[in-house]
Amino acid sequence: MDASYLDLMMAQQEEVFEEAxxxxxxxxxxxxxxxxxxxxxxxxxxxxxxxADSLGAYVYAVLLGDGVTPLAQTLYQAGADGVRIADHVxxxxxxxxxxxDVLAGLFEEEQPEIVLFGASDAGQALAPRxxxxxxxxxxxxxxxxxxxETTRAVEATFPVYGGEYFEVRACPxxxxxxxxxxxxxxxxxxxxxxxxxxxxxxxxxxxxPAVRVQGPADGxxxxxxxxxxxxxxxxxxxxxxxFELVERLAERLGAQLAGDRGAWDxxxxxAEQIVDVRGATVSPEVYVAVGIxxxxxxxxxxxxxxxxxxxxxxxxxxxxxxxxxxxxxRPEEVLPSLLETLE
Amino acid sequence: xxxxxxxxxxxxxxxxIVAHRRLRRLFINRExxxxxxxxxxxxxxxxxxxxxxxxxxxxxxxxxxxxxETLQRGLAMGxxxxxxxxxxxxxxxxxxxxxxxxxxxxxxxxxxxxVIVGMTTLDTGQGQLGLRLAELLGWPQVTGAWSVxxxxxxxxxxxxxxxxxxxxxADLPAVVTVPACALKPRYPDGVRLINVYRGExxxxxxxxxxxxxxxxxxxxxxxxxxxxxxxxxxxxxRGTRVEGTAKEAGMAVAEALRxxxxx
Numbered sequence: 001m002d003a004s005y006l007d008l009m010m011a012q013q014e015e016v017f018e019e020a021x022x023x024x025x026x027x028x029x030x031x032x033x034x035x036x037x038x039x040x041x042x043x044x045x046x047x048x049x050x051x052a053d054s055l056g057a058y059v060y061a062v063l064l065g066d067g068v069t070p071l072a073q074t075l076y077q078a079g080a081d082g083v084r085i086a087d088h089v090x091x092x093x094x095x096x097x098x099x100x101d102v103l104a105g106l107f108e109e110e111q112p113e114i115v116l117f118g119a120s121d122a123g124q125a126l127a128p129r130x131x132x133x134x135x136x137x138x139x140x141x142x143x144x145x146x147x148x149e150t151t152r153a154v155e156a157t158f159p160v161y162g163g164e165y166f167e168v169r170a171c172p173x174x175x176x177x178x179x180x181x182x183x184x185x186x187x188x189x190x191x192x193x194x195x196x197x198x199x200x201x202x203x204x205x206x207x208x209p210a211v212r213v214q215g216p217a218d219g220x221x222x223x224x225x226x227x228x229x230x231x232x233x234x235x236x237x238x239x240x241x242x243f244e245l246v247e248r249l250a251e252r253l254g255a256q257l258a259g260d261r262g263a264w265d266x267x268x269x270x271a272e273q274i275v276d277v278r279g280a281t282v283s284p285e286v287y288v289a290v291g292i293x294x295x296x297x298x299x300x301x302x303x304x305x306x307x308x309x310x311x312x313x314x315x316x317x318x319x320x321x322x323x324x325x326x327x328x329x330r331p332e333e334v335l336p337s338l339l340e341t342l343e
Numbered sequence: 344x345x346x347x348x349x350x351x352x353x354x355x356x357x358x359x360i361v362a363h364r365r366l367r368r369l370f371i372n373r374e375x376x377x378x379x380x381x382x383x384x385x386x387x388x389x390x391x392x393x394x395x396x397x398x399x400x401x402x403x404x405x406x407x408x409x410x411x412e413t414l415q416r417g418l419a420m421g422x423x424x425x426x427x428x429x430x431x432x433x434x435x436x437x438x439x440x441x442x443x444x445x446x447x448x449x450x451x452x453x454x455x456x457x458v459i460v461g462m463t464t465l466d467t468g469q470g471q472l473g474l475r476l477a478e479l480l481g482w483p484q485v486t487g488a489w490s491v492x493x494x495x496x497x498x499x500x501x502x503x504x505x506x507x508x509x510x511x512x513a514d515l516p517a518v519v520t521v522p523a524c525a526l527k528p529r530y531p532d533g534v535r536l537i538n539v540y541r542g543e544x545x546x547x548x549x550x551x552x553x554x555x556x557x558x559x560x561x562x563x564x565x566x567x568x569x570x571x572x573x574x575x576x577x578x579x580x581r582g583t584r585v586e587g588t589a590k591e592a593g594m595a596v597a598e599a600l601r602x603x604x605x606x
Contacts, residue, residue: 128474210483337593
């Protein structure tokens with residue numbers, strides 16, 4: 001169907017945003033993922049839009065980097081009313097000191113009411129220092145926001161013990177209220193391609209980074225594969241009977257081998273293989289727990305797993321509360337036929 | 344000698360708590376505390392530097408009783424001094440207040456070369472203490488260090504950068520944050536542990552109590568945050584129980600896995 005006439009109609013109503021004067025507003029610091037705006041930034045714009053609409057304020061985005069000016073339109077399309085750009089070769093790679101210097105200088109002038117970061121490595125490194133420098137409050141890994149309209153304080157929800165429950169906090173007096181937004185917690189907004197604007201380019205002279213990256217860490221033994229990114233995980237516990245069978249199952253499924261803290265205590269796995277909110281939090285497509293009883297630490301860490309198979313002899317084992325498929329039997333009796341069938 | 348300050352926090356052992364989703368209530372069945380796992384790792388990093396080069400490791404804690412347990416365990420692991428910050432009103436200290444207090448502690452100690460802090464807390468997942476402190480002190484920060492070496496006024500650390508690990512360097516003094524599980528903390532030394540609990544072999548003198556009121560004004564002790572309650576995830580439904588003999592169960596699981604993985 002030819003819908004070009006719709007484009008024509010929309011183009012006639014194209015919105016071009018003129019920025020309002022004055023301080024305050026909801027600001028967000030954009031993150032990059034390769035050469036694009038990171039998804040968490042777009043999600044944060046959605047959250048910022050909700051807050052700003054309740055406050056009767058504008059949403060401003062700050063974009064730092066080298067050669068990033070063309071990306072500003074994506075921020076407008078996602079819902080930003082204004083965009084500030086610090087485009088400088090000295091900001092090509094993320095480093096705390098130069099980024100913080102630019103942001104603090106800008107925010108001293110603009111006096112934002114709320115500042116949002118994505119809870120990425122960069123956001124998590126910058127937000128506390130910015131909050132401290134400006135005397136603001138900071139709530140990290142936020143998954144939901146509401147507004148207390150009388151005090152204009154944001155009530156932010158964040159996970160406790162890896163999502164076992166949530167706590168709601170607010171900073172009633174400190175300003176700005178800085179939040180880091182947990183990836184995936186807020187929906188990505190619709191990108192309205194008819195929404196456009198003229199970004200303001202900041203005149204910046206970045207300072208030298210205080211921490212110098214010297215290159216790859218040769219000689220450092222990292223964990224084999226990041227457990228948190230594995231798509232299939234087979235984990236054994238103290239009651240796995242034979243860890244060799246667990247290893248064979250992992251190998252057969254092409255899965256990452258892991259375990260609970262008990263397996264680590266018993267010496268079956270390394271520290272980097274512990275599935276536990278103190279160790280690695282996983283969100284694989286398939287998680288097979290063999291002989292794992294499933295304490296609070298462990299179960300909170302597999303909250304994101306899509307399909308959980310649990311094999312444990314005790315029908316009351318708490319792992320079964322997490323499992324999609326529950327096998328109440330000794331692993332040494334189940335695993336041989338499981339392996340045989342898979343082979 | 345290089346001085347390394349390690350803040351030690353305690354956290355409620357989640358093995359003793361149940362978050363009841365249907366009743367939307369938190370039950371604390373056993374009130375037991377652990378050293379914050381990331382702080383525990385931070386102490387281990389500090390002790391390894393001490394083992395290699397010699398350093399004075401000072402553990403600092405500022406939470407309500409029985410917080411001295413945390414510090415006693417820190418001393419037994421090998422810390423040289425343990426400072427417990429106490430005082431009326433200080434028990435509600437949040438990360439911002441604690442950062443101010445740590446700055447005051449470092450000034451009263453006549454400085455430090457390195458502060459090593461756990462990257463995030465186990466319960467609330469907040470990681471602002473170390474970085475707020477770095478800002479207050481005006482020191483560089485290395486976040487998420489998996490290994491740390493410090494000598495001759497210089498720090499080298501390995502940290503993650505995307506999918507790889509990179510080596511970074513900074514001048515001392517600096518603040519380093521360490522993730523939980525970066526390495527395995529040592530067990531407390533048995534003899535030291537006994538001496539700590541008995542207060543013998545100089546251990547009683549190593550455990551100091553400082554009044555927070557001497558370090559911070561009342562205004563500086565006011566927390567930034569207010570708690571506005573709790574929320575709970577929706578109740579989870581129990582999965583399918585596999586019936587039959589163990590052999591049949593094995594076959595059924597294999598079939599389910601095969602379908603799931605489209606093998």
